[in-house]
Amino acid sequence: MRPMLATKGTLVPVGEAWSHEVKWDGVRILADTLRDSGSTRMWSRNGNDVTxxxxxxxAGPLAGRDALVDGEVIALNDKGVPDFRxxxxxxxxxxxxxxxxxxxSIPATFMVFDLLRLDGTDLTGQPLERRRxxxxxxxxxxEPGSTWQVPTSYDDGQMLHQATLQQGLEGIVSKRRTSRYVLDQRSxxxxxxxxxxxxxYVVGGWRPQEGTTDRLAAVLVGESTPDGxxxxxxxxxxxxxxxxxLLxxxxxxxxxxxxxFADEVPRLDALGTRWVEPSVVIDVDTHGVGYTRLRQPSYRGVRTDVRAEDL
Incomplete structure (x- = not known):
């Protein structure tokens, strides 16, 4: 089994036809609970058994029920943000x-957002609103501390989009209320x-392009904090x-x-790096904030108007 996937968008859809949810930065899971055995089997996005x-x-709350649910397993980093890493x-x-x-040591929570089967009844043909x-x-x-949680869905997508941006979350998923669930399809x-x-961020080192010694291919960056x-x-x-x-x-x-850097740089990143005094500041586009490591970072330019100590 493989879950239904979302299509990338650029604008938040508006109107009563849509509901909106937080986009979680975790591991997509289908959980299949079996009444007869009382066990739960869990399947990854690629159809692998990850139980x-x-x-x-x-050991979830559906023991003794026959159900198939879709959701995301998440864990929080040291800044309280869901972080896949x-x-x-x-x-x-x-x-x-x-x-x-x-x-x-790494507690996980299962954010359950869809119900595909219940007590022998296939619900995939039902509209999302009914499944929810x-x-x-x-x-x-x-209970609030349960390892399973049902995240809230919202009517106002623009509000949720702005709120998740301010909170440093990954984004949102907008779903048509009448949508049916089709396994292994991008809808x-x-x-x-x-x-x-x-x-x-402040540049602390750079790496040359493979096969060269002086052609800059990437920079290593850091965040100025009271701890360095x-x-x-x-x-x-x-x-x-x-x-x-230019760099x-x-x-x-x-x-x-x-x-x-005040902390240890992973060996894979440090290997071949040329260290520099931390005085050059650059702008970086990245997915989300609050992560200990940048998500899909992209260089946007040097900040000549900002000093490293200003950060």
Missing amino acids: PAWPEIA VLQDRIHTRKAATALRLSA QLLGELLGGL PHWIKLAHRHRLS LLYRGRVGSGIGGKAGR SDLLAPLSTSSSP
Whole structure:
């Protein structure tokens, strides 16, 4: 089984025909609970059985019911924002002991947003509005701290879009209320709108293009904090000919022998990096804010009007 997917959009659809939900930055899961066995099996977006990775979710609230639900497994980073990378250590876990240990240190929550089958009745042909109603009746009594939650859907997409932008969330998904659910299909009736944020970061190093020693291909950037310059990732997209030459000229006089970052730079990123004094500030477009590492960053230019200490 593979879930129905949303189509990328550029504008939030308006009108009573649409409902809107938060776009979660997590792992898409179909959870199939079986009445006879009392167990829950969980399937990834690619149709793989991932039940062993999520023991606290597999032991969900639907024991004794026959149901198939769609949702997103999320975990929060140290800034309280859902962050896919926090889940990296858990995604491929298949050993029960390891999964239980990780569930204690990296707690996950299953945000359930659709109901596809209930007590033997296939609901995929029902409109979304009806499926959401039944889902609310089925899971409406969950405690706030439960590992399963039913996220709110909203009538005002523009409001939700602005609110998620301000909160640093990934974006929203707009869904036509009459939409049916078709497994393994990208539907034009579900539209996803991801945010792009433009923020300023300090350059702490650069990496040459593969096969060269002096042609800049990417920069390593950090965020100025009271604890020093904390590493936020590598930026290569958007750096081409002219931009690369400009950055090379600015960074050449700033060469230093050691990393200016206060925390440890991952070995894969540090390998081959040329460190520089942290004084050049650049603007970067990225998905979401509040992440410890930039999401799909893209270079947008040098800030000559801002100093590193201003950040």
